[in-house]
Structure formats: structure tokens, C-alpha cells
Amino acid sequence: xxxxxxxxGIYVRDQDEALAFYVDKLGxxxxxxxxxxxxxxxxxxxxxxxxxxxxxYVPGPPIHDxxxxxxxxxxxxxxxxxxxxxxxxxxxAAYDRLLGLGVxxxxxxxxxxxxxxxxxxxxxxxGWKMIEERR
Amino acid sequence: MSNDFTSQDPxxxxxxxxxxxxxxxxxxxxxxxxxxxxxxxxxxxxxxxxFAEAFGVPPHRYLLTRRIERAVALLRETDLPITDxxxxxxxxxxxxxxxxxxxxxxxxxSIIRKRARAEAGEPGSVPACILQAxxxxxxxxxxxxxxxxxxxxxxxAQPKEV
Numbered sequence: 001x002x003x004x005x006x007x008x009g010i011y012v013r014d015q016d017e018a019l020a021f022y023v024d025k026l027g028x029x030x031x032x033x034x035x036x037x038x039x040x041x042x043x044x045x046x047x048x049x050x051x052x053x054x055x056x057y058v059p060g061p062p063i064h065d066x067x068x069x070x071x072x073x074x075x076x077x078x079x080x081x082x083x084x085x086x087x088x089x090x091x092x093a094a095y096d097r098l099l100g101l102g103v104x105x106x107x108x109x110x111x112x113x114x115x116x117x118x119x120x121x122x123x124x125x126x127g128w129k130m131i132e133e134r135r
Numbered sequence: 136m137s138n139d140f141t142s143q144d145p146x147x148x149x150x151x152x153x154x155x156x157x158x159x160x161x162x163x164x165x166x167x168x169x170x171x172x173x174x175x176x177x178x179x180x181x182x183x184x185x186f187a188e189a190f191g192v193p194p195h196r197y198l199l200t201r202r203i204e205r206a207v208a209l210l211r212e213t214d215l216p217i218t219d220x221x222x223x224x225x226x227x228x229x230x231x232x233x234x235x236x237x238x239x240x241x242x243x244x245s246i247i248r249k250r251a252r253a254e255a256g257e258p259g260s261v262p263a264c265i266l267q268a269x270x271x272x273x274x275x276x277x278x279x280x281x282x283x284x285x286x287x288x289x290x291x292a293q294p295k296e297v
Contacts, residue, residue: 013145070142077148078189079155083265106156107264117264121156125149129264 007043009055010084011076012124015042018056021122025101026086028054039063077125084128091116091132143189150175151189154182155197162201163225166194202226203239210244211251217244 012018019042022028028044031053035041039062043053059072075081088094092109095118099105106127107119114134121127154174158166171194172182187193192200202224209220221232236244 013149070145073145074143074148077145077152079152104153107160110264112264119264121152125152131264 004051006051007053007055009043009057010126011059011072011081012056012122012126013058013073013076014124015040015056015058017123018042019044021103022054022056025098025103079121079125079127081126084126086128086130088130088132091118091130094118094130094132143185147175147177147185148189150177151186154186154194155190158194158198159201162198162205163223165225166198168194198225199235199239203236206232206236206244207240207247207251210248217248220244 019030019033022044023030028046031043031045033040033042038060040058041055042057043055045053059069059076061069064072095105095109098120103120104123105118105120107117109116109118116132118130119127120130154171157174158171168179168182171186172179175182175185177185183193186197190197206220206224209215209223210217213220215223218229221229224232226232226235233244236242240247
């Protein structure tokens with residue numbers, strides 16, 4: 001028996017905007033994009049990581065009532081959602097490239113114990129650390 | 136406490152977050168309300184209240200937590216003289232730094248440095264940048280309130296260190 005994580009989702013304020021950000025800027029690709037009425041199941045993948053999907057979901061019906069959706073949207077917008085980590089092989093090069101694409105960085109590349117990390121946010125407010133680990 | 140903390144417009148919150156991020160990235164700089172308000176595209180009159188409603192502390196107090204957090208990290212991780220640490224973390228006077236540091240942490244910079252060295256251990260595999268956020272000093276009270284309360288404590292018990 002084996003098990004592995006297949007999908008982890010994050011909340012975004014707008015799926016089209018998130019798709020443009022994660023695909024066109026960060027270089028993810030779409031894994032699944034299906035609609036059922038207003039509901040849209042949207043997942044993306046890093047090209048080098050076929051076993052894992054990152055879901056991009058909008059709080060709202062049919063999963064959430066209006067007040068809950070509003071709370072979740074507020075939490076995302078104020079950066080209160082859990083940390084996300086993107087592993088890269090060259091943090092400074094990735095920073096230069098993404099900065100040029102207009103990604104909103106919250107922290108420039110910084111050396112820490114031999115690793116290099118930078119911070120950015122997606123348009124919704126989700127915070128990412130981009131980490132190059134010492135090899 | 137009002138319970139309508141989720142009533143703030145997410146677009147406003149996203150812009151307030153940008154001001155918070157900018158303070159995080161450049162906590163050693165001066166952040167007058169005018170500058171923060173312009174980052175958030177909010178009027179100066181509304182910025183401080185909106186920020187405090189969103190993040191639970193007024194913007195200036197938030198900035199102080201970041202400066203002290205960084206000072207504590209530098210005390211733990213480097214051999215920099217305390218004077219250098221004070222100036223690197225945005226204070227213009229060593230006296231003010233020492234006073235606010237004690238007000239917030241309850242201890243002097245040199246005591247924190249000594250204890251950090253005594254306790255020095257392996258931080259494990261938590262990303263250092265996240266660990267740093269987790270070690271952020273908790274600032275629920277205003278600095279002045281904290282000072283007032285500790286003044287009361289001092290009357291009740293002699294402090295062990297000067």
C-alpha cells in the first residue's frame with residue numbers, strides 16, 4: 001500500500017486571474033479545468049511534478065454560504081492563509097525573471113544558512129516563499 | 136470588540152496587506168501614515184483605523200514588532216555590537232532602542248543574546264524565513280501600556296537585572 005498527496009488547494013479571488021498568474025508568469029500548466037454550473041474545478045501542475053496538483057478555488061456556493069465565503073475571501077486578502085513554498089534551483093534568476101513579469105515580491109532574495117529565499121504574493125494575497133536549497 | 140471583522144472589503148484588505156508587506160520588507164525605514172496610505176490607496180484619515188481593524192494592531196506598533204523581531208534575530212545570529220543592531224533595525228538613538236526593546240520583550244538586548252547562545256540548538260528543517268515569523272514578539276498591548284504595567288510590577292518585586 002502506498003499513499004501520496006495528489007491535490008492541495010488554495011483560495012483565490014478570481015480563477016481567471018489566478019490562472020494567468022500561475023500559468024503565464026510562474027510557468028505552471030493546467031491539469032484540470034472543468035465547470036459544473038458556477039462551480040469550477042481548476043488545478044494546475046508544476047511541469048516537473050506530475051504527481052501533484054495545486055487547486056485554485058474561489059470561496060462560494062455550493063461549498064460555502066455567503067458569510068463563510070466572505071470570511072475566506074477576507075482571510076486570503078489579508079495574507080492570513082498558510083505559507084506556501086516553491087522550490088527553485090536558482091532563486092536569484094527566478095526572482096529577476098518573475099520581477100520582470102510584474103510579480104509582486106515581498107522580499108528580495110536573501111541568503112540564510114546557505115539557502116537563498118525570496119517572497120512573493122499571488123494577486124489574491126497568498127504568500128509564497130521561493131527557496132533555493134543548498135546542495 | 137466588534138465581531139464584524141470580516142466586513143472589510145477584500146480589495147481594501149489586499150491593499151492594506153501591501154502596506155504591511157512594504158513595512159516588512161523595509162522595517163528600518165520611516166513609515167509615516169502618509170506613505171503607508173499611498174501604498175494602500177487609502178486616505179490618510181482612514182488608513183490607521185482600517186489597518187488596525189484588519190491586522191489587530193495599529194501600523195506603527197506593527198512596525199515596532201518587526202524591528203524588535205529583527206533585532207532579536209541579529210542578537211541571536213550575529214556578533215554585531217548592539218549599537219550596530221539598533222541602527223540597522225531603524226532606531227536613531229540607542230537609548231530609545233534599549234527602552235522599547237525592554238518594553239516589548241521584558242529583557243535587555245544583552246540578556247537575550249546571552250540566553251540565545253546558551254540555548255543555541257538546531258532549528259531543524261523549518262524554513263528559516265517562516266521560523267523568523269514564528270518567533271515574532273507578541274505585541275498585544277501598547278508599548279506604553281506595557282511600560283505602565285511593568286512599573287507596577289517593579290513596585291511589587293525587585294528586578295533581578297539592571
